[in-house]
Amino acid sequence: MPKLTLDDLKKLREKARRTTVLREGGDFRAKVTVHMGTCGIAAGARTIMNTFMTEIEEKDIRDVLLTNSGCAGLCSKEPMITVELQGQAPVKYIELTPEKAKDIFDKHVLNGQIVQDYALGIGSEKTDVS
Amino acid sequence: MMVNIVIDGKKLEVEESTTILQAAQQLDINIPSLCYHPVLEPYAACRVCVVEVLVKGKTDVVTSCNNKVQEGMEIQTASERALRARKLNVEMLMARAPAAEPLKEIAKDLGIEKTRFEIEDPDEKCILCGLCVRACQDVVGAEAISFVERGKNRFVSPPYGEPSEACIGCTACAYFCPTDCITYEDIKGRKVIHSELHLGPETAIRVPIHQAVPMVPFIDEETCIHFKTGECKICAQVCPKDAVDHDQQDEILDLEVGSVILATGYKQFDASRIAPYGYGHLDNVLNGLEFERLVNASGPTGGKVKCANGEEPKAVGIVHCVGSRDENYNEYCSRVCCMYSLKFAHLLNEKTDAVVYDFYIDMRCFGKGYEEFYHRLLEEGTKFIRGRVSEITEVPLTPEEEGRLIIRVEDTLLGALRRIPVDMVILATGLEPSVDHNKIAKTFNISCTQDTFFLERHPKLAPASTFSDGIFLAGCCQSPKDIPDTVGQAGAAAAEALALADKGTFELEPITAVIDEDLCSGCQMCVNLCPFTAITYNKEKGISEINDALCKGCGTCVAACPSSASHQKHYRDEQIFAEIEGMLIE
Amino acid sequence: MEEQTSEKTYRIHLMVCAGTGCVSNNSFAVKDALKEEIKKQGLENEVLVVTTGCNGFCERGPLLVVEPGKIFYQQLTIKDIPHLVEEHFLKGRPVEKLMYSPPEDKTPIPVLNDIAFFKGQVLIALRNRGLIDPEKIDEYIARDGYTGMAKALTEMTAEEVLEEVKQSGLRGRGGGGFPTGLKWEFVRRASTNNGGIKYIVCNGDEGDPGAFMDRSLLEADPHSVIEGMVIGAKAIGAQQGIVYVRNEYPLALKRLNIALDAAREYGLLGENILDSGFDFDIKVTRGAGAFVCGEETALLASIEGRLGEPRPRPPFPAEKGLWGQPTCVNNVETWANIPVIINRGADWYHSIGTETSKGTKVFSLVGKINNTGLVEVPMGISLKEIVYDIGGGIPGGKEFKAVQTGGPSGGCIPKEKIDLPIDYESLSEAGSMMGSGGMVVMDEETCMVDVARYFLSFTQDESCGKCTPCREGTKEMLNILTKITEGKGTEEDLTLLLELAQSIKDSALCGLGNTAPNPVLTTLKYFREEYEAHIKDKKCPAHVCRELNTYTIDEVACVNVGKGCDMCRRNCASDAIVGEKGKAHTVIQDKCIKCGVCYDVCRFGAVKVD
Secondary structure (H helix, E strand, O other), X not given: OOOOOHHHHHHHHHXXXXXXXXXXXXXXXXXXXXXXXXXXXXXXXXXXXXXXXXXXXXXXXXXXXXXXXXXXXXXXXXXXXXXXXXXXXXXXXXXXXXXXXHHHHHHHHHXXXXXXXXXXXXXXXXXXXX | OEEEEEEOOEEEEEEOOOEHHHHHHHOOOOOXXXXXXXXXXXXXXXXXXXXXXXXXXXXXXXXOOOOEOOOOOEEEOOOHHHHHXXXXXXXXXXXXXXXXXXXXXXXXXXXXXXXXXXXXXXXXXXXXXXXXXXXXHHHHOOOOOEEEOOHHHOEEEOHHHOOOOOOOOOOHHHHHOOOOOOOHHHHHHHOOOOOHHHOOOOOOEEOOOOOOOOOOOEEOOOOOHHHHHOOOOHHHHHOOOOOOOOOOOOOOOOOOOOOEEEOOOEEEOOHHHOHHHOEOOEXXXXXXXXXXXXOOOOOOOOOOOOOOOOOOOOEEEEEEEEOOOOOOOOOOOOOOHHHHHHHHHHHHHHHOOOEEEEEEOOOOOOOOOHHHHHHHHHHHOOEEEEOOEEEEEOOOOOHHHOOOEEEEEEEOOOOEEEEEEEOEEEEEEOEEEXXXXXXHHHHHOOOEOOOOOEOOOEOOOEXXXXXXXXXXXXXXXXXXXXXXXXXXHHHHHHHHHHHHHHHOOOOOOOOOEEEOOOOXXXXXXXXXXXXXXXXXXXXXXXXXXXXXXXXXXXXXXXXXXXXXXXXXXXXXXHHHHHHHHHHHHO | OOOOOOOOOOOEEEEEEOOHHHHHOOHHHHXXXXXXXXXXXXXXXXXXXXXXXXXXOHHXXXXXXXEOOOEEEOOOOOXXXXXXXXXXXXXXXXXXXXXXXXXXXXXXXXXXXXXHHHHOOOOOOXXXXXXXXXXXXXXXHHOOOOHHHHHHHHHOOHHHHHHHHHHHXXXXXXXXXXXXXXXXXXXXXXXOOOOOOOEEEEEEOOOOOOOOHHHHHHHHOHHHHHHHHHHHHHHHOOOEEEEEEEOOOHHHHHHHHHHHHHHHHOOOOEEEEOOOOEEEEEEEEEEOOOHHHHOHHHHHHHHXXXXXXXXXXXXXXXXXXXXXXXXXXXXXXXXXXXXXHHXXXXXXXXXXXXXXXEOEEEEEEEEOOOOOEEEEEEOOOEHHHHHHHHOOOOHHHOOEEEEEEOHHHOOEEEHHHOOOEOOHHHHHHOOOOOOOOEEEEEEOOOOHHHHXXXXXXXXXXXXXXXXXXXXXXXXXXXXXXXXXXXXXOOHHHHHHHHHHHHHHHHHOOOHHHHHOOHHHHHHHHHOHHHHHHHHHHOOOOOOOOHHHXXXXXXXXXXXXXXXOOOHHHHHOOOOOEEOXXXXXXXXXOOOOOOOOHHHHHOOOOOEEEO
């Protein structure tokens, strides 16, 4: 390994930051939640998850948070995801395929256009009884 | 720079590099201390020299041995706070080392009668001041002792409590110890302290022997701390005349002289070569020179004859012909042993009550008065036993032999094997050519006899000259001889050298060799062959040249020269051929 | 198992704590189980397992923090792993039963930052703890690592760096609290002897009982210490750095060496660092674990290979230190603060803390406290906040009695002073000291005489023995304290003890001896009545000093409640209890060896101790 110059150090920092940014709890532009209850996994949620992973990696996107959660309740409409852009209401998409997922990633996640065709609805159910 | 301070109300102006302790000394104010020593760096460990200081508006208790004065410093050497610490520290040390004398004195001055703390060992003297350790490390540079363990278990020891290789037996630790808890015997066990001929203590700076000429002390590089560790040099510090020079080196001088007298002496036969005699491992078997030193009034015992255990011997055996007249060692007679053995026997008779046995092959009392001396010894009661001693042993066969040396010998007059128990044996060791005898012979281009003593030009007509002109011999280098003979020969050699000098001229050999420059090929064969080193090679000219003064005209080079460049004056080939022809005409 | 790389993108990072506390609780096995299970579930391309340095909450190890989201799992066992992986990482349902619940309120708190232990902390020296893998230099760089150094080397002059540190108000974190900038200036101004070089030394010889700040810092973020040292070297003009770490810290040593190698490989150490023309390198010296080697002159002697013993100062190491050259010795934590000060500026740092004590201080919070661990708090925070808010109070509903700060050199601060702000001056006024940051909490069951005796036995053991007051004095003080705890103490002993303490404080050679009487002086000051109870009444109010206890059996309770269970008699080693099953038991005082076993085994509270 050749010795670093000041520029190299800066570049290295930027590169390494992409990994650690996940731990910083910083601002993310969008959060994609893949519902991965038993029903979801059975319906192919893993494939959807992998699709998003690949998309994020290939397009080198660093400000999108990909996460998973349990069954959303609509087991018959699985695989499902929730896309939540910062400051906007979450949008649920149902009965996804990898192609649909790619479409949603490009249009909604990256460009903010909700893909009405696959959407279930906007907003989330109340989680708190109070 | 000078600074102004106040000590116990007294004003003082001192150099700013002065420590508080030194400043107080200037005012004759005594601050007690235990670990301080002027030649060592302050250690500040005993904490007895604490004083209270006021500097820049802050008071503090500090040790006076290492803290330096500062401008405006006010020092109280016996303030309540300083005294509290000092007294308690002394009191605690008293519990550790109740037997330490300097501590008792300080305690007395401070009004401490007895310690309130528990005494573990009433005989303990070590106050852990570290002076011995620092002396060994900083002054001597040997680092043979150190503190071991820590805290209350701390003590001074060589590594692992074993005798240390690093210890050079200098006893500096004992010298620095203020409480005498390192004793001389302690160290003696760790390291043999060198002695003059192994008979007594010896220091690194000394006069070789009391009859030495010149009577000037020298530094023995073998034992001097400085030459072992590079440190110390205390002698140079204390010498008021600045006479000590550690950098002095052996010098090689080039001198031009007309003649040389070789008086390179002899070497005493190493008696340990004769294993059955036990020399070297039996304590009370001495060689001739050792006994000579022992019996000398300026010797290690003041002339008293003592065995290794300090007692006077009850019986002494003197063994003649040790290393002489023996085909295993030297076939020649060393000439002096019989007479010095008789002298020893006489001294023993005179100084001790010991029975003296004298084991001889032949009694060789040559010359004036010697035979008479022998008869006197017979009258004194010395027991002469004719026979060669076969063994000296300490293995007893009977209770009387217990703890003594037993001499086994065949008494050829009685025709019986005898065992004679004695307390001391003196081996009459013979004389041998000195160690570098051959080197000297080569340097001066002289010959040696078969027994390697220098060969004289003629045993009867020229006993002080050699075959090389201007080189003379005197003393034992030529052959073993006693003092009168040596003095006689030395006089003769000196006279011959003087005769040469007085004449002012030197007669050359008429018949020498010459080298024809045109014919010489510079092969240098002659240079190596010349027995008188008369031929040198001239690099510039590329030829060999003969020094007329050295050439003896032996003709070796003439015969050997492959290009016939070397001729003998008056005996050139043409001349010889002409002579032959002349003879043939008749 | 195939190594995962941080080059790839993962959606979840599992930060497994691998500080010594968690490692001894088997965190490496947990980590391996995690990796294996993740692989089994086919998640190895989605979930990255990262080993981090000490997270701080050592009480609850092994710890795991899930990023993003900082979901905090604690006290994990290998058995928990399959469930955890499936539920949380595969199905996205965090597992509540593995989360932390505060002792008083049993509701699990999922997110790390919501836990009281972490909430009150301000992380400067420990800024990277739990966030990076200490063995990966890239992760340190990602968190602004080496930018402070780059700034100092390429944009600032040595004077500017020095000025910045001076302005920040940073003081030595090793115990003395000497202003760091001032020390640096002394060394900078000092001239070298015989053409030598200047040295800087990182003092990692942490030896206080119950203190583990330096160890954790070196384990969690070795690069911050290295970076701090390079910056210091620039300011001082030093060419060689030495980190002195005790050999009992194998993990710290390992990670430090990995970090040094990585930094060297990147050219962040060595010749011409970052093309700035500045040369500096760091060596590691392992200490053999003598407490006194934490004292700077003893530490330097130890580095030189000599006996680890202090020498008189002056001359200070700033003038004549290592190999007789000007040397700057700072503590691990001090060095770790430097990069942040340069990066974020002196003014920012200056704004944290009190008038005289700036910034934060790392404490290791141990003893009778719910949340044992490593905490970093701003100077000036009250003792109360540390003990009750961060520390979570005293376990078992016991009453807080005192806190011992500064290790064996410090003192005990009583509960009356619980509002004491933590800074150098307040602690020292209270008779204690900041020290390197050990904080031992004591509850009502602690005997203060016994505490003083314990610390004295430590200092006595660790005294190098060079100077009289420390060698003999600590021994004598310990003897007196032992006498008192055995009920053999007299009034005169107390006077002598005080006299000894004051005299040793005044006249010992080094810091170890000077401060050794502090535990005695503070306990005498604040808990004199306990000493007197031991001496006059021959009683230990906390029932710790066994020789002073009397065990009796309440016959009524024994028969009525315990039905004469006979447990005490059967366990008594000296046959001092008589009685038979179903009947009242009694203690024969002459035979009782006061071992306290009867008291411990009686489940009915019938055995009384007085």
